[in-house]
Amino acid sequence: MRKSIATVSLSGSLSEKLTAVAAAGFDGVEIFENDLIASPLTPEDVRARAADLGLAIDLYQPFRDFEAVPDEVLDQNLRRAESKFEVMERLGADTLLVCSSVSPDAVDDDGLAAEHLNLLAGRAREHGIRIAYEALAWGRHISTYDHAWRVVEAADHPALGTCLDSFHILSRASDPRGIEEIPGEKIFFLQLADAPLMAMDVLQWSRHYRCFPGQGGLDVAGLLAHTVRAGYRGPLSLEVFNDVFRQADAGRTAVDAMRSLLALEESAGLAALPETVVPSGFAFAELTAADTEPLTGMLGSLGFARTGRHRGKPVELWEQGEARVLVNTSGSDRRSGPSLAAVGLESADPDAAVRRAETLLAPVVPRRRGADDVPLDAVAAPDGTELFFCRTGRSGHPSWTDDFTPVAARTAGTADDGDRAGVTGIDHVALPQPWHHFDEAALFYRSVLGLKPDESQDLADPYGLFRSRAVAGPGGTLRIALNVAPSPEGEATRSQHIALATDDIVATARRLRGRGTAVLPIPANYYDDLGARYGLPAERLGVLRELDILYDRDGSGEFFHFYTVTVGRVFFEVVQRTGGYGGYGARNATVRLAAQHTAQLGAV
């Protein structure tokens, strides 16, 4: 279906917005009136600019507080409308959104509202314009879509139809099945927005917290399916008021918006995208470091062995169990120290995975590949992390590991099996997200990789609340924790981490303790509280306390975890899950974050 977006959804001048919308591949725009009013471009300029960019002007909006008013106010309102019709003719826009009135002038009289809307539609038709009447969720007398439709039906004018808005409908928990009772040709427009589920005043919720479909908690796909079944064939148009998007780069937000619509069409069964290939695990984590010593020292002390060296690039492979870490000395920034630059994801079909990612507008990473290297496909996640789709060691397929020349055991920096610490693989990685793109990230992982986002959680750092939202594959085969800082300041330096799995955390911790691994010290007070909270046996509590192991549990299992100190931007976590524990120890995050600040200060 045609795709459109309201200019209010993006930051910048009207000109910047149009450019961004066109670049992201939209077919049209809704011109939000305030964007035109504040623009130095004349309506004719805007029309020409949109035409040059290949954009239709699908809607002009909003026209407020029109209907069901006393006669003298009606006269003023009709004059006001005539003036807008003139602007629309200059713009080349043929549909005007009229919102249900919130004015104290309006009376509760559906017949009068219908009569006035009929009159307005008649005037509009003289200009070749159609009126799309929409119920605001906080409309004074008309606040539901079915009520708005009854008034439109009663007004019975060919230039009058209704506009449906997923936020206004779903925020009030109206039943969207009734949409199918509206004749499709009378649905003049469809505006789409999602929102996180929040118990708050609907006007504030609407004006500040809307997001693109797939980023919130509303069933926008279901609503869309009903609307198409009703016979609607107009554009799918996003209208999102969001405090963060208003600050973000317009070009990037527009791409996020388009990705949302593509995924939405698929969810609603309206379009097929290349099949989702959900990754089944981590192939590797790739760290870049100009100076590898602090990092390889840490890896060695964690029981990793250097097992390979890339044939053509300055990259080393370190392994322990199924955990593989690449250390890459090319292209890193010495000042920021080691950082996590890429993640390898096990994929049953890397080509298909890349096709889907490309279709969903994920940037494909330019390959810096030698002639003989095994093909390795990657896309960039919203935070810049490169995601490689890998088939590690599967018979009949080339494996990226073939590009590495094995390193003889017992050379410096390697460990033989006796030195291993029991790490079995990578449990999850945690990636700090750009402050302006946290919603984008959740949608990216959901739509591109088929991972399921958890609810967002607050984590109290001593210097502000972080938010964290994990995405995971079915059965927890792949887990990524996405974190966002309290404010956009200094975000480039925020830490990333790699969580390693073990089946016996006590043995692993003891082994590491024995070899002097720098483990993050946890305050004694934490264990006093832990004992009180869970009534753990004294002996068990003593072991946790001795080894700086944190503990959590939920209805289905237990979670044990400890942390290393931070090297550059990166630290490691070692975790053990028992039963069906599916979380990340969020309850312990406050203690961990405070301990990291303490460790960084190097003092109590």
Place this chain on the structure above:
Amino acid sequence: MRKSIATVSLSGSLSEKLTAVAAAGFDGVEIFENDLIASPLTPEDVRARAADLGLAIDLYQPFRDFEAVPDEVLDQNLRRAESKFEVMERLGADTLLVCSSVSPDAVDDDGLAAEHLNLLAGRAREHGIRIAYEALAWGRHISTYDHAWRVVEAADHPALGTCLDSFHILSRASDPRGIEEIPGEKIFFLQLADAPLMAMDVLQWSRHYRCFPGQGGLDVAGLLAHTVRAGYRGPLSLEVFNDVFRQADAGRTAVDAMRSLLALEESAGLAALPETVVPSGFAFAELTAADTEPLTGMLGSLGFARTGRHRGKPVELWEQGEARVLVNTSGSDRRSGPSLAAVGLESADPDAAVRRAETLLAPVVPRRRGADDVPLDAVAAPDGTELFFCRTGRSGHPSWTDDFTPVAARTAGTADDGDRAGVTGIDHVALPQPWHHFDEAALFYRSVLGLKPDESQDLADPYGLFRSRAVAGPGGTLRIALNVAPSPEGEATRSQHIALATDDIVATARRLRGRGTAVLPIPANYYDDLGARYGLPAERLGVLRELDILYDRDGSGEFFHFYTVTVGRVFFEVVQRTGGYGGYGARNATVRLAAQHTAQLGAV
């Protein structure tokens, strides 16, 4: 009364918090359990640190989900309590806050709740500890203060009392008069917090948006008065969960907190502060500039005349009507260009004004005054702007203008009366506020200067929503608009402005146009909309359009205003108010902000 604050109200480690609390002059603290758990300090360390700082530990909190549970859960809960009593003994804390249960284990049985609380109080007393039971606004069965008190009364134990929390009581719109029916000695603790009036889930409201009394919309002073009338003599203790305060500097937040309590005691009639001397107008605005040319060029073109030169400092006085602008070349930063550094406020009693400001912890500005200079007292506002209290040209009092040597007319940069543009005085100044200190600023102007804050408004800039909150004296004699940017990034460069009053904006605008003053161009689309919105006569609209004058009106009058381009960090506005218009043209802010971005880019 004694003053205390919960550690959760401040950012940082527990040690930083204690230091900040003591420095701000508090008598005690509530230790928020998570702050202790995350601290590397032992309870004994904390006790010693607090004692060294002269702080009592007035409360340990919170203890959750205790009462009205099945027997086996009760046993666990009592064990949990015993463990906390031990921690409290180590801390030297003698009062434990117990919140009403939110657990699904809890049953709706007041008798059982009372029985369990009696049991808990008995155990507590063995450790010399008292239990203060508080109703959470979202408690499962007990969510109002009067209900909590009935349970405490029924439990009837000397070591059991109630804790009142202004947020929990006022957020539910409970009637606080009932507090007077509780015997004062059974009110073991009083927690104070304000909050902006918001229609949202009370738990989220409480956890993210609380603020210090006087910064929000709850009648905390009234509640306090009832509590004191009940006979409460314990500490006034602030407990504020606020996302912004969590990020702000703890030392500064603690001072803000103490200012709030001092003003609150005064509002509740519990303490007298030096009398409020509400300023009656602007004496001057002081701009600093390393290179004065762009600024004095602008002042000259606006019709200001250079009328004086300071006897001992590199400061010039420029005047027009009652508008006085000082141009100071000392101490300014060349890179940021001209900026507004100080404001002179007309005060009937400068000494008294400074006494009040000092009592309310406003930093007194060190005087850089020559031996013969007229005394001029200043304090620093939260954004660093210096506020001078002046008595300009009053007979019998020295005037700051006496320090200026008159400049002969017709010298360069002066204008004779024929060149004046009709500016009569300063209408208001607009000051961008530090992102972390917007609530602090409103309280500062309210408590220190006796100005009344308006409601906060959103202003849509092309790159994010600004918030704006004006403070004004009675009858609009003094108006200051406080603005805060969408995020803390780059806030040092945000612009300030001086709004000049005229009685005839058209004549002033024509005069300025004639002399080539650089006025901010307003888009033609704005006037098309203005005509439609208000049905202004074509001729009048034409004049506004020609002169780039913006227009607004409210129920009592009209507002006309135009802007100059920005020089350094500063721009000027010229305004005319008719009737009783009391606003600032906020409706036009979107257009002005967009026009400023356009002008800054120097291109359409």
